[in-house]
Amino acid sequence: MSEDLKIIDEVTGSDYKWGFVSNIEADTAPKGLNEDTIRFISAKKNEPQWMLDYRLKAFNQWKKMEEPSWAHVNYPKIDFQDIIYYSAPKPKKTLNSLDELDPEVKATFDKLGISLEEQKRLSGVAVDAVIDSVSVKTTFRDELAKLGIIFCSFSEAVREHPELVKKYMGSVVPYTDNFYAALNSAVFSDGSFCYIPKGVRCPMELSTYFRINSAGTGQFERTLIIADEGAYTSYLEGCTAPQRDENQLHAAVVEIYAHKDAQVKYSTVQNWYPGDKNGKGGVYNFVTKRGLCAGERAKISWTQVETGSAITWKYPSVILKGDHSIGEFYSVAVTNNMQQADTGTKMIHIGKNTSSTIISKGISGGKSNNSYRGLVRIGKNALNARNFSQCDSLLLGDRCGAHTFPYIECSNPTAKVEHEATTSKVGEDQIFYCNQRGISTEDAVGLIVNGYCKEVFNQLPMEFAVEAQKLLAVSLEGSVG
C-alpha cells in the first residue's frame, strides 16, 4: 500500500481517534426491525399519524419482498434484524483550532484542496465568530425564503408542509418499488426537502452543507426535491472529503419531481469508507434515486462521482413522461482494492420527442469490480424519442474487472437509440509520452484518467469539479504499477 493510501485509511478511520460522545443509549432504538421499532422512530420524530401509517404500510410491503440478487456484486447476507435502525445524531467532540488536527489528516485535506473553513467544519473545529456557520446558514435561508423556496430537513417538512410531503412523497419512488426503497420508506431517519415555487430560479447551489441539522441524518436518508413550473435548481449532495461512517448499510431514497419547464440538476460526490485493502469493512451503499419529468420540457440531470463505499448499488433514473422532456446521466465510478460497484441509470421514455443522454466512465483498479448496468426503454407512444449512451471502462490492473450490462428496449419505430461501450487500459504510448516529458507514471495516469473523465467533470458545479479531479487522483494512487 502506498503512503497516500495509508493516509486515506487513517483519515477514514479517524472517527475512532476523535471519538464520539458515548452516552447515547437513551436515544437508540433496540436492535432489529419490527412494528415497534417503526413506532419508536416515528414517535422520536414527533411525526403525525399519516406518516406513521405510511411507514407501517411500507414495512408490511417490505416483509413480503425478497432481497434482490441480480446485481454483479458479492457480499455476505445482511441480517436485517442485527441493525440499529435509529440512533440520535451524535455531537462530535470539538477541537479548539486546526492546529490540534492530525497533520496527516490535514495533508489529505490540503491535497483535496478543501478550503480552510470547510476543513474546520469537517474536522469539528469550533468555528469562530467571524465565520459563524449558523449565521451563514440563516442568511442563506432568509434569502431563499424571500423567493418562496422551502429548503429544510425532511422531518421539518413533515411537520410544517404536510400537504406537500403527502402529495409528492412516494410519487416517484413508491414504497412498493424495490426491497431497499421499501425498507427506507419504513425506517427513514431524515433527509432534505426542497421545494422551488413556480418560475423561481434558485440563486445558489443548494447543498446539504447549508442546511441546519444536516449532521447525522443517519443511514436511511430520504430526499425529496420538487421543482414547480418553470423553476430551476442545482442540488449538491455529499462532499469530497473522506467520511467514515459506523453504519454499514445505507439505503437512501432520492425523489425529484419536475413540473412543466422545470429543470433540476443533481450532483453527487460520494466518498464513503470503502473498507481496507483486503475488503474488510466499508459501507454498503444501496440507493434508489429517481426523477420524474412530469410536465412538458422538464429536464433532470444526474451527475455523480462515485469513489467510496465497499459496495455501490445505485441507478439514478429519469422517467421522461412529459413531451419534449430531457434526461441526462453523467457518471464517473472509481473502484479500487476490493470495492464493487454496480451502477448506471434508467431512462424511461414515455412522452413524445423526449431525449436522454448517458455518459458513464468506469475506472477499476486493484481487485475491484466495476459494472455499468443501464436501461433505456422506449415506450410505445414515445414518438421520436432519442437516446445516446456511451459507457467506457478503463482497467488499471490485471486483477480487476469492468463490465457493461446495458438493456435497450425499444417499442417505437421512430425512436433512435444508440449505445456504445468500450473497455481498454491506459495506453502505454500515452504514458510513455508523459514519461518522456518528465511526468512520472503515477502522475501520467492521473492526468490521463482525468482527461478521460472530463466530459463528466464538466457537468459538475465549478468548486465540486476541482475537488472531484483531485479526489480521483487520490483514489487511484497506488493502483498503478
Added chain:
Amino acid sequence: MNTLTETVSETKHHIPFETIASEKLTPVRKSAIDTFNNIGFPTSKDEDWKYLDLSPIKNTPFNHRAAACTNLTASEIEKYKIAGTDAVTLVFVNGVYCAELSTPHKADTFSIEFIETDNALQWFGKLAATEHQPFIALNTAFHHEGLFIHIKKGMEVKQTIHLLHLNDARQEAVAAHPRNLVVAENNSKVQIIATYHSLNHFPSLTNSVIEFFVGENAFVEYDVKQDENEKALQINQVYAQQKRNSVFDISTVTIGGKLVRNNLHIELAEPGCTAHLNGLTVAGENQTVDNHTLVDHASPNCESFQLYKNILDDDAHGVFNGKIFVRQDAQKTNAFQSSKNVLLSDNAVMNAKPQLEIYADDVKCSHGATTGQLDEEALFYFRSRGIGKKDALALLNYAFAGDVIEKINNDAMKADLLKQLAQKLRTDIEFEV
C-alpha cells in the same frame, strides 16, 4: 395428451429408451430427466429468458417420439436442398436421422456414425452441460439417432455437409430433439450448413443441440438458416470449443418460425483463436426471435467478432443478448460486438442487451447497439430518382441485411439466402449484388 412437464415426470417412472436407442446413454438420459425435473422451465424472472414467453412450448402436448422419416419422399425433400451444391445432405425428420432420404456419403476426409457409438461418447455432452439448461436436459433425455461427424486430421472436406432438419407435424404436435456432434481434428477444414423447415397442421418444436470441437489450426464454418413456418417453435443450441489458432465462423439467419431462440456458446480455449458470429433476423407478423451469444475468452491473444442485425415488421419481437466474457488471463484479447436493428412498424419491439464482462486489463473490447429506422436521406435519394417508397425501403433493407449474408463463405448458401431475402422483403432484384 400431456404437456411437456407432465410427459417428463411420467417418463421418470418408465423409461422406454431401450426400445429406441442403445442402452449406453440410458444413465445419461435418466440423469438429464432428473435435472429437468429439478429446474423446470425458465420463467421471465430468469435473467437469460427475460424477454421470451415460453408458454407455447410449455402448454402444447407434443409427441416426443414421432415417427422418423414418416412417409416423406425424396422429391418432397428436394426443394429444401440448397441449389447448386454437390453437398452431402443428411436429412433429419422429427429430429431423427433418415438414411433413405440422405445422400450416401463415403469419403476419405470424414466419417459419419451414430452418436451412441463409443467414438462419439468420449465427446458427447462435454460442452452442452445439462445443469441450469432445461432445454439441453430435454434434448439429452429425448434425442434419438443424432450423428457424429468426424473430420479427419489435416483433411479438407470439399463438399458442403448439409444438415437438413424437417419437422412433420401434419398429423400431431411434434417435438424434435436433434442432437449432433462435430469433431474437426487438427488442421482440418469443413463447411457445414444447417437448414430448419417444418410442415405444420399442428405446432412443432425443434429443440436442437450441436457441439463442435475445433482442433488446432482447424477451420470450421457453420451456417444456419431457420425457415420453419408460423406454427413452429425452435430452441437452437450451439456449443463450440476452439483449440490453438483455430477459426470458427457461425452465421445464423432467421427468416421463419413463430418463436426462435438461439443460444450460442463459443469457448476460445487456447491462444490465437478467432471466432466470427453473425446473425440476421428478418421477422414480421407475430414472430419472436431471441439471439443469445456468449463468447468466452479463456485464453490470451484471441479475437472475436459479432455482428447481429434485426429487421422487424408488424408485431415482431426481436431480442439480442450478447456477452463477451474475458477471463483474467486472457490478455491481448480483441472482442467486438455490434447489434443493429431496424423497426419497420409501430408494434415491432426490439430488446437489446449487449454485455461486456471483463477481468483482464490488456484488452480491446467494444460493443455498440443501435435501434431506429432506415436513413431518411438514403430514402430520399432513391425517391428523388423515381424509385417508389416501397421499393426504396425494400432495397435499403436488402442492403442492410445483405451485410450479414456477405460474411458467409459458402457460396451456395449465400446465394440461396440472398434469393430468399429478396423474396421476403418483396423486392425483385435481378442484378448481382
